[in-house]
Amino acid sequence: MSLKFLESENMQNENIMNRTFASFVNKENIGQNLTLIGWLEDFRDMGKIGFITLRDMTGNFQGVLAGEILSNFREIPRQSVIMVIGSIQDTRAASFQTEVKVQSVKLLSRAVNPLPIDPTGRVKSSMDKRLDSRALDLRDHHISSIFKIRSLVLNLIRNFLCSRMFVEVNTPKIIGSATEGGADLFGFEYFSKKAYLAQSPQLYKEQLTLALERVFEISSYFRAEPSHTVRHLSEFVSVDLEAAFLDYGEIMDIVQDLVISIINDLFAHREKDMALFYNKQEIKIDRIPRISYEKCLEDLKGLSEKLEFGDDLSDPALKKLGEIYPSFYFIVDWPTKLKPFYILEHEKKSELSRSFDLQYGNLEIVSGGTREHDVQRLRNKLVEKGLDPKSFSDHLQTFEWGMPPHSGFGLGFDRFMMIITNSTNIREVVLYPRDTDRLTP
Ligand code: 4AD
Numbered sequence: 372m373s374l375k376f377l378e379s380e381n382m383q384n385e386n387i388m389n390r391t392f393a394s395f396v397n398k399e400n401i402g403q404n405l406t407l408i409g410w411l412e413d414f415r416d417m418g419k420i421g422f423i424t425l426r427d428m429t430g431n432f433q434g435v436l437a438g439e440i441l442s443n444f445r446e447i448p449r450q451s452v453i454m455v456i457g458s459i460q461d462t463r464a465a466s467f468q469t470e471v472k473v474q475s476v477k478l479l480s481r482a483v484n485p486l487p488i489d490p491t492g493r494v495k496s497s498m499d500k501r502l503d504s505r506a507l508d509l510r511d512h513h514i515s516s517i518f519k520i521r522s523l524v525l526n527l528i529r530n531f532l533c534s535r536m537f538v539e540v541n542t543p544k545i546i547g548s549a550t551e552g553g554a555d556l557f558g559f560e561y562f563s564k565k566a567y568l569a570q571s572p573q574l575y576k577e578q579l580t581l582a583l584e585r586v587f588e589i590s591s592y593f594r595a596e597p598s599h600t601v602r603h604l605s606e607f608v609s610v611d612l613e614a615a616f617l618d619y620g621e622i623m624d625i626v627q628d629l630v631i632s633i634i635n636d637l638f639a640h641r642e643k644d645m646a647l648f649y650n651k652q653e654i655k656i657d658r659i660p661r662i663s664y665e666k667c668l669e670d671l672k673g674l675s676e677k678l679e680f681g682d683d684l685s686d687p688a689l690k691k692l693g694e695i696y697p698s699f700y701f702i703v704d705w706p707t708k709l710k711p712f713y714i715l716e717h718e719k720k721s722e723l724s725r726s727f728d729l730q731y732g733n734l735e736i737v738s739g740g741t742r743e744h745d746v747q748r749l750r751n752k753l754v755e756k757g758l759d760p761k762s763f764s765d766h767l768q769t770f771e772w773g774m775p776p777h778s779g780f781g782l783g784f785d786r787f788m789m790i791i792t793n794s795t796n797i798r799e800v801v802l803y804p805r806d807t808d809r810l811t812p
């Protein structure tokens with residue numbers, strides 16, 4: 372099709388920036404000539420007259436075409452980018468307030484036909500096919516809404532933490548030794564030295580409390596976890612926080628206030644978006660119960676899931692706990708041996724640690740606790756956990772510079788977004804997920 376044919380003379384110099392967004396057009400614009408730009412979502416050809424639905428970042432609008440414009444229009448594939456100029460008029464369409472009587476059309480970018488997936492969501496594609504064409508997948512309103520809400524939640528978290536005197540920091544992601552211990556480290560060669568991708572900002576955020584007192588970081592972290600699950604990725608975003616002079620109980624208060632304020636805020640002020648994910652306000656919380664690890668073992672015994680003290684809560688065990696506690700709950704005071712070297716033990720019961728996880732049903736969202744701040748005990752802890760204190764010497768020396776008692780947490784942001792958007796697979800809420808099988812796009 373000749374593009375020129377579609378261009379009316381007055382359109383040649385049309386400034387795209389003068390366009391009006393779909394959702395800003397209302398009855399007050401009736402009679403005005405406006406320029407609108409969008410993707411051709413739908414074209415209904417009735418013969419003498421045709422209706423188009425164009426979509427821009429704010430919503431959809433309807434255009435009415437007739438005559439020569441309509442005959443030329445038949446050649447434009449759906450999902451192409453189009454600029455239309457026309458006069459705004461009343462409409463009989465139930466889903467629009469007004470429509471555009473199209474006077475000229477300009478094809479700005481032609482889409483191939485067929486596209487690899489149907490971005491209107493009418494024809495469903497598998498998760499793998501969708502992720503292969505992720506940029507296109509996002510044209511689905513439901514899917515793009517997930518990422519708009521994700522952006523909003525990040526802002527809400529920042530505002531909440533800043534209002535509590537936390538300072539946002541950025542720590543390195545290329546590091547020289549394991550932060551969390553364990554085997555799930557990605558290693559690589561770094562100018563003839565061995566380096567790793569950070570599993571968490573744990574050591575840095577602890578060190579920063581000795582000058583800044585309260586810090587938080589929102590960033591991607593990396594775990595070489597060969598898990599094929601709907602809740603693990605090799606690259607995930609975590610909201611990490613660390614505070615001097617607070618104990619794990621006070622940190623749980625912060626987690627509770629943060630989670631409640633965000634969820635209530637979203638349901639109160641973003642009703643329309645949240646209605647895409649939930650029928651009504653299905654998550655209602657005013658406080659988050661704190662249940663000890665030992666109470667969890669008792670609960671599980673009643674459900675014939677027998678675990679000994681010191682056993683980790685397995686997937687089947689968490690599933691059963693999730694049936695008893697389907698919403699948010701803390702599991703507190705985990706066995707010391709199940710928690711990393713930096714977690715403080717209870718003074719009179721060293722087999723228990725001052726630690727917690729925040730769960731949502733069977734899904735772990737947060738891990739946190741009070742940290743060991745005595746350098747000698749920390750050294751011993753490293754050895755007990757099979758780690759070499761020499762590889763932590765930079766970290767350990769900071770504990771001799773007036774390290775305050777401190778506590779903190781790491782919140783799996785992608786998992787939190789699963790709950791907010793009622794998604795069952797973490798890949799739904801991450802733009803370009805990385806797992807054992809996926810490294811592209
Ligand atoms: O429980 P984790 O390993 O705890 C830490 O990283 C500690 N440094 C936190 C602290 O301050 N004590 O990770 C924190 C959270 C988990 O609860 C989980 O929600 C999320 O990060 N997470 C993952 N999310 C997606 N994919 C993975 N592979 C994840 N690993 C952890």
Ligand code: MG
Pocket residue numbers: 728735737738
């Ligand atoms: Mg954890």
